[in-house]
Amino acid sequence: MKKNFVGYVVLAIALFLIALLRPYAFFYGVQRGSLYSLVALPLALILGIVGLLNLAHGEFLTLSLYMAYLLFTKWGMDPLVSPVVTVPLLLAFGFVVYKLVIERSLKTHHLNLLLLTFGVSIVMVESLNIWWTSRPRNIYVPYASTSVNIFGVYVGGYEFLYTIAVVLVLTGLLLFLKKTRLGQATYAVGQNPKGAAIVGINVKFVYAFVFSLAAGLVALAGALLSVRSSIFPHVGGPFTMKSFSLTAMAGLGNLPGIVLAGIVLGIAEEFVKSIPGYTGWADLVFFVVLIAAIVFRAFGRREG
Amino acid sequence: MLLKTEKLTKSFGGLIAVKSVDLKVNKGEILGIIGPNGAGKTTLTNLISGVFYPTEGRIHFEDKDITFVPAHLRARMGIARTFQIVRPLRDFTAFENVVVSCLFARGESLREARKSARKICELVELDQPERRLDRLTVFELKKLEVARALGCQPKLLILDEVMAGLNFEEMQRMIQLVKSLREKQITICVIEHVMSVISQLTDRVVVLDRGEIIAEGPYERVAHDPKVITAYLGEEA
Amino acid sequence: MKYFMIAIVCVLCFLLPFFVGAYMIHVLTSIMIFLSLALSWDMMLRTGQLSFGIAGFFGLGAYASIIAVDDFSIDPLWSILVAAGFAALIALALGWIVLRLREIYFAITTLALSSVFMIFARNLSDLTGGSAGKVLYESIFKGDSIKIYWLVLSVALTVILVSELFQRTRIRFAINAIRDDEIAAKCSGVNIFKYLLFVFVLTSAIQGAVGALYAQQYAFVEPESTFSANFLLLPMSMALVGGIYSTLGPIIGAVVLGLASEYLKLIMPYGHLIIYGLILVLTIMFLPRGIYGTVVNRIAAKR
Numbered sequence: 001m002k003k004n005f006v007g008y009v010v011l012a013i014a015l016f017l018i019a020l021l022r023p024y025a026f027f028y029g030v031q032r033g034s035l036y037s038l039v040a041l042p043l044a045l046i047l048g049i050v051g052l053l054n055l056a057h058g059e060f061l062t063l064s065l066y067m068a069y070l071l072f073t074k075w076g077m078d079p080l081v082s083p084v085v086t087v088p089l090l091l092a093f094g095f096v097v098y099k100l101v102i103e104r105s106l107k108t109h110h111l112n113l114l115l116l117t118f119g120v121s122i123v124m125v126e127s128l129n130i131w132w133t134s135r136p137r138n139i140y141v142p143y144a145s146t147s148v149n150i151f152g153v154y155v156g157g158y159e160f161l162y163t164i165a166v167v168l169v170l171t172g173l174l175l176f177l178k179k180t181r182l183g184q185a186t187y188a189v190g191q192n193p194k195g196a197a198i199v200g201i202n203v204k205f206v207y208a209f210v211f212s213l214a215a216g217l218v219a220l221a222g223a224l225l226s227v228r229s230s231i232f233p234h235v236g237g238p239f240t241m242k243s244f245s246l247t248a249m250a251g252l253g254n255l256p257g258i259v260l261a262g263i264v265l266g267i268a269e270e271f272v273k274s275i276p277g278y279t280g281w282a283d284l285v286f287f288v289v290l291i292a293a294i295v296f297r298a299f300g301r302r303e304g
Numbered sequence: 305m306l307l308k309t310e311k312l313t314k315s316f317g318g319l320i321a322v323k324s325v326d327l328k329v330n331k332g333e334i335l336g337i338i339g340p341n342g343a344g345k346t347t348l349t350n351l352i353s354g355v356f357y358p359t360e361g362r363i364h365f366e367d368k369d370i371t372f373v374p375a376h377l378r379a380r381m382g383i384a385r386t387f388q389i390v391r392p393l394r395d396f397t398a399f400e401n402v403v404v405s406c407l408f409a410r411g412e413s414l415r416e417a418r419k420s421a422r423k424i425c426e427l428v429e430l431d432q433p434e435r436r437l438d439r440l441t442v443f444e445l446k447k448l449e450v451a452r453a454l455g456c457q458p459k460l461l462i463l464d465e466v467m468a469g470l471n472f473e474e475m476q477r478m479i480q481l482v483k484s485l486r487e488k489q490i491t492i493c494v495i496e497h498v499m500s501v502i503s504q505l506t507d508r509v510v511v512l513d514r515g516e517i518i519a520e521g522p523y524e525r526v527a528h529d530p531k532v533i534t535a536y537l538g539e540e541a
Numbered sequence: 542m543k544y545f546m547i548a549i550v551c552v553l554c555f556l557l558p559f560f561v562g563a564y565m566i567h568v569l570t571s572i573m574i575f576l577s578l579a580l581s582w583d584m585m586l587r588t589g590q591l592s593f594g595i596a597g598f599f600g601l602g603a604y605a606s607i608i609a610v611d612d613f614s615i616d617p618l619w620s621i622l623v624a625a626g627f628a629a630l631i632a633l634a635l636g637w638i639v640l641r642l643r644e645i646y647f648a649i650t651t652l653a654l655s656s657v658f659m660i661f662a663r664n665l666s667d668l669t670g671g672s673a674g675k676v677l678y679e680s681i682f683k684g685d686s687i688k689i690y691w692l693v694l695s696v697a698l699t700v701i702l703v704s705e706l707f708q709r710t711r712i713r714f715a716i717n718a719i720r721d722d723e724i725a726a727k728c729s730g731v732n733i734f735k736y737l738l739f740v741f742v743l744t745s746a747i748q749g750a751v752g753a754l755y756a757q758q759y760a761f762v763e764p765e766s767t768f769s770a771n772f773l774l775l776p777m778s779m780a781l782v783g784g785i786y787s788t789l790g791p792i793i794g795a796v797v798l799g800l801a802s803e804y805l806k807l808i809m810p811y812g813h814l815i816i817y818g819l820i821l822v823l824t825i826m827f828l829p830r831g832i833y834g835t836v837v838n839r840i841a842a843k844r
Binding site for chain 3: 053055101104105108110111112114115116118119120121122123125126127129130237238241244248280281283284286287290291294295297298299
Binding site: 393403 | 711720729
């Protein structure tokens with residue numbers, strides 16, 4: 001226990017120093033990190049409850065981005081309003097993918113599932129590529145460029161929406177899992193699927209529900225992201241890997257930990273970006289985090 | 305003393321499966337390990353064979369500390385075990401299953417391993433071992449488990465509920481087999497629920513309940529120990 | 542008798558360029574490149590570990606080989622060995638850490654590899670030419686397509702040989718045991734970590750060598766195309782369609798999909814990756830043992 005405490009203190013000091021010396025990196029890092037956490041939470045849900053690593057996760061994000069773009073350009077729907085349409089659509093899409101492709105292979109070797117979701121991600125990316133081409137699209141709304149003044153530093157204010165969203169989603173998820181019947185059933189399935197089935201929980205329904213819910217949550221993130229990011233077929237890919245790195249670091253089931261890890265990752269990336277000459281290396285940070293997580297797990301516990 | 309554990313403890317999160325166990329196994333003996341379901345017998349076996357490491361405590365084998373020695377090295381040192389629910393390797397025939405342990409635990413060449421596997425199959429009376437696994441009876445699968453363990457050329461052999469699922473005659477044959485193994489200088493631990501087997505085979509018995517040793521001694525004495533009876537049957541109302 | 546037939550087939554393969562046109566030689570060379578990749582992926586799969594690192598080590602080897610020739614004046618043929626060695630070293634370092642955890646951790650780490658190596662390729666521009674890539678003065682063998690064909694054929698035959706060795710020696714027992722049941726395997730004396738590391742390093746070296754072959758053939762590397770997902774997807778689809786856990790399976794898959802993709806390129810100038818993605822999904826869902834595996838199962842069931 002002592003080791004954990006010392007680690008957190010060191011982390012807090014490091015973050016405080018960064019906030020002081022490189023405030024832009026700190027605030028943009030918090031924003032970016034919140035986005036990572038927001039996308040990682042649904043992945044962790046599927047991983048923890050269904051036991052499945054959805055390699056197509058980032059592509060659901062990409063899909064929701066294109067949807068928001070379509071709604072904006074064709075019907076003038078404001079992206080912040082678009083979740084009303086995109087979330088149900090993506091819920092349905094997640095459900096269809098689950099039923100069509102995944103459910104029948106759940107009993108087979110787990111490697112099959114990995115390959116399956118990988119195949120799905122490729123089909124999604126390439127379909128989007130064929131339909132939309134690789135030309136990046138953008139949505140321009142005036143409020144996306146507002147700035148706020150924090151302790152004398154002017155930063156873009158819009159992206160703090162990610163932080164607000166992730167706190168809301170995290171709270172919502174925790175409350176859901178603890179206080180609602182469906183949530184408790186879901187949690188039970190994650191702990192012990194066979195046991196849950198014995199007490200009468202419809203495990204298949206829970207799986208379908210979690211998968212669809214995750215897709216819907218991703219759509220939320222996509223709606224927020226759509227006004228700040230270029231939209232192109234491969235935009236979601238990195239999110240899959242970064243989400244998994246966060247889950248690996250925080251530990252399955254540790255939802256608050258994932259949010260914290262995400263923010264740390266965001267700050268670390270921005271910090272690296274702010275070092276002159278090392279800007280291009282920022283995208284490696286997640287890999288370092290992943291390897292570090294693996295090292296901690298492998299060498300930290302003396303298990304057989 | 306062939307095997308000694310000191311305050312061996314294993315916990316899984318909140319559940320303490322094995323609690324401060326001091327087990328001693330003497331060379332050449334047949335030791336029985338009994339106890340109600342969930343007493344920690346298989347966990348103890350997993351700890352001794354190296355499937356996982358203990359939370360606390362130490363294990364000594366032939367005066368060497370093997371607490372954190374990996375499982376495959378323990379197999380090479382001569383610790384072998386069977387699995388309570390048989391887990392033969394599905395991609396292989398029965399014969400090839402035995403070859404695996406001869407190859408890697410004994411370190412023999414493929415040719416030598418095949419010869420050794422043939423001898424072992426004869427010893428356990430496993431006929432036509434080239435069959436695929438789905439053609440084997442329960443008794444033959446159990447014999448295969450023993451054969452695989454014998455492939456490790458064990459000094460210590462732990463039989464985890466090897467009698468489960470056998471009828472009376474098959475049990476007698478298995479008992480004969482275990483007795484013949486003792487003649488080959490193999491020290492044996494027998495984990496069982498069937499008490500007649502324990503009384504026929506073992507020199508000494510250790511009783512586990514809820515992860516702790518509650519009684520030790522010859523079967524006759526232990527069977528009448530009130531603590532043991534309570535453990536199996538529950539408290540008198 | 543069987544070996545005699547195999548020897549005849551090999552000799553015929555070597556003589557083939559004299560009987561077919563330049564286009565066919567090119568197609569066959571390409572098929573053999575992907576065949577080697579497919580086999581190397583399958584060899585790792587046989588241990589029960591799913592690696593997405595094919596494209597990563599392929600690209601790593603390609604870059605290593607081009608840099609070796611361009612900056613260190615190493616002979617192109619030797620550069621292939623350099624590439625294999627370099628890929629093996631990286632695989633050793635990575636595998637030593639990640640193979641302790643395996644499964645999804647291993648799979649995701651290998652998936653990240655091509656992105657990670659791409660970042661290195663883009664940023665170390667002095668060495669790698671950055672986003673523009675590097676071009677060699679001339680291809681290996683001055684571009685003689687028959688000699689290139691023979692070189693690629695030799696490598697492919699070597700890989701086939703290695704795969705068969707894995708199926709026939711004690712390695713088969715270790716690998717199948719590890720894949721089937723790790724606990725039973727280690728209680729039978731199998732050093733799981735050692736074997737996994739060995740197979741990972743070996744297959745990564747093969748992928749590096751093949752990457753070097755490819756790079757020397759076309760005499761250039763460039764981050765986007767060298768690390769293309771094509772080099773990950775196509776080998777995987779070939780092994781899956783042909784039949785995993787075998788030598789013959791990936792070979793069948795390579796020929797079938799290799800010829801099919803040539804045809805596909807004619808009618809569908811871009812976007813074939815979606816076809817391979819679909820093949821991947823459909824094969825897993827409906828034909829998980831592939832062509833070869835299904836045939837073998839049918840024969841075994843009839844006995």
